[in-house]
Amino acid sequence: MPICDEIRAALTQAFEPRELFVEDDSESHRGHAGWRDGGETHFNVRLRSARFEGMTRLQRHRAVHAALGPDLVARIHALALDLDR
Numbered sequence: 001m002p003i004c005d006e007i008r009a010a011l012t013q014a015f016e017p018r019e020l021f022v023e024d025d026s027e028s029h030r031g032h033a034g035w036r037d038g039g040e041t042h043f044n045v046r047l048r049s050a051r052f053e054g055m056t057r058l059q060r061h062r063a064v065h066a067a068l069g070p071d072l073v074a075r076i077h078a079l080a081l082d083l084d085r
Helices: 003-015 057-074
Strands: 019-024 042-048 078-084
Touching: 003 019, 003 042, 003 057, 057 078
Parallel strands: 042 078
Antiparallel strands: 019 042
16 A cells, blocks of 8 residues: 555544645655655645644644554655644
8 A cells, every 4th residue: 555545544544634635745855865766755744633622733743643653654754744623
């Protein structure tokens, strides 16, 4: 399964989002650190969920990383997060 789909599935399960956009932005980082042939290294995520209510920005980021889990996070070089309620 592509990493993009793994991210989408994990975040959907954890946050029941009203909006979720996951983009593999690896190609725009070709030649930069962490890039590898075939992509799947750099991702942009826009996530809106009521589960973020009352959380600080840092808590939201930590919750997303926890939902993805250490194995998936280890396969990602860069993860840009746009998180809100």
